[in-house]
Amino acid sequence: MDWQAVDGSFRDPSGFVYIRNSTLYRQVNQPFKASFDAFMASGLYDELASAGLLVSHREAPADAAATADACAVLEPERIPFVSYPYEWSFGQLRDAALLTLELQERALKRGFTLRDASAYNIQFRGGRPVFIDTLSFEPRDEGAPWIAYRQFCEHFLVPLLLMSRRDIRCGTLLRSHLEGVPLELGSRLLPRSTWLNPNVLFHVHLHAKAQARYADVALNRPNGRRRVMKRDALLALVGGLRRCIRSLDWSPGGTEWADYVDDNSYSEAAGRSKREIVARALAPLGAGTVWDLGANTGEFSRIARKASSQVVAFDIDPAAVERNYRRVRVEGDTGLLPLVLDLANPSPAQGWAHTERLSLEQRGPADAVLALALVHHLAIGRNLPLERIASFLSRLGRALVTEFVPKDDVQVRRLLRNRADVFPGYSAEGFEEAFGRHFRIHAVHHVAESGRTVYQMTSCHAFA
Amino acid sequence: MYIDPTAGSLVLQFVAAGVLSLLAMFSRVREGAKSFFKSLLPGHHRWTGKP
Numbered sequence: 001m002d003w004q005a006v007d008g009s010f011r012d013p014s015g016f017v018y019i020r021n022s023t024l025y026r027q028v029n030q031p032f033k034a035s036f037d038a039f040m041a042s043g044l045y046d047e048l049a050s051a052g053l054l055v056s057h058r059e060a061p062a063d064a065a066a067t068a069d070a071c072a073v074l075e076p077e078r079i080p081f082v083s084y085p086y087e088w089s090f091g092q093l094r095d096a097a098l099l100t101l102e103l104q105e106r107a108l109k110r111g112f113t114l115r116d117a118s119a120y121n122i123q124f125r126g127g128r129p130v131f132i133d134t135l136s137f138e139p140r141d142e143g144a145p146w147i148a149y150r151q152f153c154e155h156f157l158v159p160l161l162l163m164s165r166r167d168i169r170c171g172t173l174l175r176s177h178l179e180g181v182p183l184e185l186g187s188r189l190l191p192r193s194t195w196l197n198p199n200v201l202f203h204v205h206l207h208a209k210a211q212a213r214y215a216d217v218a219l220n221r222p223n224g225r226r227r228v229m230k231r232d233a234l235l236a237l238v239g240g241l242r243r244c245i246r247s248l249d250w251s252p253g254g255t256e257w258a259d260y261v262d263d264n265s266y267s268e269a270a271g272r273s274k275r276e277i278v279a280r281a282l283a284p285l286g287a288g289t290v291w292d293l294g295a296n297t298g299e300f301s302r303i304a305r306k307a308s309s310q311v312v313a314f315d316i317d318p319a320a321v322e323r324n325y326r327r328v329r330v331e332g333d334t335g336l337l338p339l340v341l342d343l344a345n346p347s348p349a350q351g352w353a354h355t356e357r358l359s360l361e362q363r364g365p366a367d368a369v370l371a372l373a374l375v376h377h378l379a380i381g382r383n384l385p386l387e388r389i390a391s392f393l394s395r396l397g398r399a400l401v402t403e404f405v406p407k408d409d410v411q412v413r414r415l416l417r418n419r420a421d422v423f424p425g426y427s428a429e430g431f432e433e434a435f436g437r438h439f440r441i442h443a444v445h446h447v448a449e450s451g452r453t454v455y456q457m458t459s460c461h462a463f464a
Numbered sequence: 465m466y467i468d469p470t471a472g473s474l475v476l477q478f479v480a481a482g483v484l485s486l487l488a489m490f491s492r493v494r495e496g497a498k499s500f501f502k503s504l505l506p507g508h509h510r511w512t513g514k515p
Contacts, residue, residue: 012466116467145481147465150473202480210472217471227474233481 003066007355008120014135017076018066025064026057026074028135033071035138044110044137053103054131055079055123074134080289080310080337084357085119085155086175087339087347089322090163090250091329093171096122096129097156101242103131104146108234113140117152119174120357126334127325143228146237150211153203154180157245161200164248165191168318171340178351183208199244252319252326266450273448274403275303278372281401281443281456282307287367291397293343294374298324298336304370305336312366314341343374344382361395365463369397372454376405379426380415386425386434394438394459404431406451428453 003020010016014032018025028036039045048054057074064073085093096119104114114136121133146152158181162170166189173181187208194200219227266274278300282290287308292301295313297320305311313336315321324338341347346360371393378384393400405412407426425434432441432455439457446453 014466115465145469145474145477147467147469149477150470151467202476207473207476210476211470212472214471214475217475219471219474227478229477229481230485233484234477236484237477237480 005066007353008351008357012116012133012135016066020064020066023064024076024078025060025066026076026134027066027070028072028074030069030071032135032138036072036135038139039112039134039137042110042112044107044112045134047106047110048103048131052126052128052130053099053106054134055125057134076132076134079123079125079130079132080335081312082358082363083124083312083337083339084174084347085122085159086172087341088124088171089318089325089338089340090160090168090171090252091322091325092124092129092338093119093156093163094160094245094248097152097160097245098242099129099131100152100156101238101245104148105235105238105242107137108140108231108238111140112137113144113146113234114148117148117155119155119180124337127328127332127336140231143226143230145229146234149237150183150207151180152241153183153207154186157203157241158183158186160245160248161194161204162186162189164250165194168250171318175347175350178357183211199240199247203241203244250322252322269448270450270452273450274372274452274454275300277445277447277454278370278401279303279306281445281454282368282370285368285399287399289366290368290370291364291366292370292372293341293393293396294371294377295324295338296320298327298338300370300372301336301338302333304368305333308335308367310335311337313338314343316340316342344378344384361392364396365459365461366397368399368401369393371400371402373403373405373411375402375431376409376412376415376426380412380423386430387437390435390438394461398459398463400439400455400457400459402435402455402457403447404428404453404455409451 003018006017006019013029015026015028018027045054049056055077057076060073060075062073085096088096099122100114100117104117107113115138116136121131121136122129123132159171159174162173162181170189183204187205190200190204195205282304285307289310289312290304290308292304292311292313295301295315298313301311301313313324315338318340321338321340328336328338341360349355349357349359349362351357375386375389378389379386393402406428435441435455435457438460440460441455441457443456444453
C-alpha cells in the first residue's frame with residue numbers, strides 16, 4: 001500500500017482523505033457518486049470555493065485512487081497547519097459557527113443541505129475559517145429536517161454559550177468532548193437567566209429536554225405519512241441560530257497576559273534590542289513555518305512573519321489569543337494563526353485509537369520555534385526541569401530561538417515571591433548545560449539594559 | 465445520513481416548523497382581514513378576497 005489514510009476522515013463512508021507521494025487526496029466513494037456529481041453540477045461548489053468559504057480542489061487522475069470503489073479523486077488545496085476547535089479562541093469558534101450556518105443557508109437555497117456540521121470540518125486559512133469537507137453537501141430530500149442540527153448545537157452553540165455566559169475556560173470542554181459538548185450538560189451548566197432568552201431556551205434547554213423525552217421514540221407514523229419541514233422553516237431555523245450566535249460576545253480583557261505587551265518589565269531600549277536580536281536570528285533561517293510558543297498577543301510572531309511564510313502563535317491565555325486573532329482579522333495577515341495552547345499540557349493525540357486528532361508534536365516539526373520569555377514560566381511556574389523542557393522543544397522544531405531570564409529579573413522574582421526557591425539549577429550555566437544536551441548552540445545575544453539572554457540553537461533530534 | 469440526528473432534535477425542528485407555519489398563517493389572515501375592512505371604507509376599491 002503506497003498511501004496513508006488521514007485518520008480524521010474515516011467516519012464518513014462517502015469518502016476519505018489520504019496522502020500518496022506527499023500529495024493530499026480526497027477519494028469519493030461509489031455510493032456517494034450521485035450526490036457528489038449533483039453538487040458539482042449545481043454550481044454550489046463554484047459559488048462557495050470562489051467566495052473562499054470552501055477549500056478548492058482539482059480533479060486528480062483516476063489512477064490516484066486509493067481503493068477500487070472510488071468514483072472520483074480530488075486534490076484539495078492544502079491547509080498549512082491543521083488546528084482543532086479546542087485550540088481556537090472564542091472569536092475563532094464563533095466565526096467557524098457563522099461560516100457553517102452561511103454554508104447551510106447557501107446550500108438550502110440551491111436545494112442542498114449540510115449532512116454534518118462538525119467543527120472539525122473547519123480550518124483556518126489566511127486568518128479566516130474555511131470549510132474543508134467537500135463531501136458534506138448532498139441534495140436535500142424535499143421536506144427533510146436538518147440532520148446535523150443537534151451536531152451544530154453541540155459543536156458550536158453550547159461551547160460558545162458556555163464561554164460567553166459562564167466562563168471562557170469552558171472552551172476546554174471541547175478537548176474532552178470531541179463529538180461536541182452534550183446539550184444536556186450545556187443546559188445544566190448555563191446560568192438560569194439563559195432560560196429567559198428565547199433562542200437559548202429553544203436551541204439548548206428545550207432541545208436537551210426533547211432529547212431526553214424522545215430518546216427511545218421511533219418517529220415513523222403508523223399511517224406511513226411523513227412529517228414535512230419546508231425549506232423556509234429550515235432557513236428560519238438557520239437564521240435564528242445565526243442571530244443567537246451573533247449576539248454572543250466575550251471581551252478579552254483583564255487577564256495578566258493579555259495586557260503583557262503594554263505592561264511588561266522591559267525598558268524601551270531592552271524591548272528594541274530584543275526585537276532586533278530576534279529579527280536577526282530568524283532572517284537567515286529561511287523558515288517556512290515558525291511556531292511562536294508563548295506568543296501572547298503576537299508581537300514577536302509578527303517579527304517572525306517577516307522571515308517566514310507561516311507563523312502559528314500559541315499562548316495559554318484565551319484573552320491574549322483572542323486579541324491576536326482580532327488583530328489578524330483587521331490586518332488581514334494571511335500567514336499568522338493564533339491558537340490557545342498550554343505548553344505544559346499540550347494537545348494530545350486523541351480520538352479513536354489515539355489517531356483521529358494529532359498531538360502538537362505530530363503536527364511538526366516546525367522549521368523554527370520561537371520561545372521567548374517562556375522557559376522561566378515552565379521551569380519555575382510549572383516545576384518542569386530544564387532538561388525536560390529542552391528535550392521537548394528539540395522535538396518541536398529544527399531551529400530554536402529562546403530566551404533565558406535570570407533569577408534577579410522582576411518576572412522571575414514575581415514567580416518566586418510566595419514560594420521557596422527550590423530551583424538551584426536554574427541559572428545560565430544550568431540552562432546552557434540542559435539545552436546543550438539537545439541542541440547545538442550557535443549564538444548568544446545579551447538583551448540591552450537587561451540581564452536576559454537570547455540563544456540561537458539547532459535541534460539535535462533526528463526528525464523523520 | 466451517517467450521523468444520528470436523534471429523535472428529540474427532529475421533533476424540535478418539526479415543532480419549530482409548525483410554529484412558523486402558524487405564525488405565517490396568522491400573518492396572512494391578519495393581512496386579509498385588514499384588506500377586507502379597508503375595502504369597506506368609502507373611497508376604497510371593492511374587496512377581492514386576496515390580501
